[in-house]
Amino acid sequence: AWLNLIADRMSGGEKDLGEL
């Protein structure tokens, strides 16, 4: 979940936990 949050932030995407 930590890497998802980082990638979301850096890609300007959503900040939720997505598929997790």
Next chain:
Amino acid sequence: WGSLGHIAIAYIASNFVKENTEAYFQGLLGNDTEHYLAGVATWADSIRYTKWGRFSKNFHFIDAKDDPPTYCGVDFVRDCKEDGCVVSSLQNYTSQLLDSKLWPWQRNQAAKFVIHFVGDIHQPLHVENVAQGGNGIHVNWQGHEFNLHHVWDSSIAEKMLGGNRRKTYDNAFRWASDLTDEIKSGKYLTESASWIDGLLLDDPIATSMVWANESNAYVCSHVFPEGPTAIIGQELAGEYFEKAAPVIELQVAKAGYRLA
């Protein structure tokens, strides 16, 4: 953890990241294969004892000055040394990953540190001060003398998995697949959602202190259930192993899921 634990954690994380996350970190780490996380999971250990990497030697643990088995607990201000600990390192390297002004090589190293330290914070003896995280406690393992830290880092997991100890990546991959199934549809299905409750990207200290306290609680319940002196010289590959193994499985599964 030893290599087996770190690599398994990385493979579990690979199984749960979103597509976008996979592409992002494959780019940052320069590896387009499914091994992009597993391949760097032990990098932080490989540089720890080199001259240039020495700055990072204290980043792998936090010395909780508690009193197991009577009292367990981690206090960031009390326990994190001036030159850093695993909690402050997770904050530092997470913020470097989020800083697009840094050089790609700096963010590449930051990623490798985060991947490794999320693993280490889930090993109970990386969150304990007694005898340098158990390194100074001699115990027996299948008739041979080992230190307690090594038993928790490697021996218990290796005994659980069996097979050829030299095939670390294969064993880790297989273990990660089993634990991924347990998270998706097995014994961890219901509890796994709560593992990522309250994750705060903007407060890595609060987030990793939750992980550290959870991990440290096992020092009282499973590492030193009778206190640190009672374990000296004991054979741990029997009854002690039976109780410790499920804790190690759970902590490795959690670390992988949280890392993802």
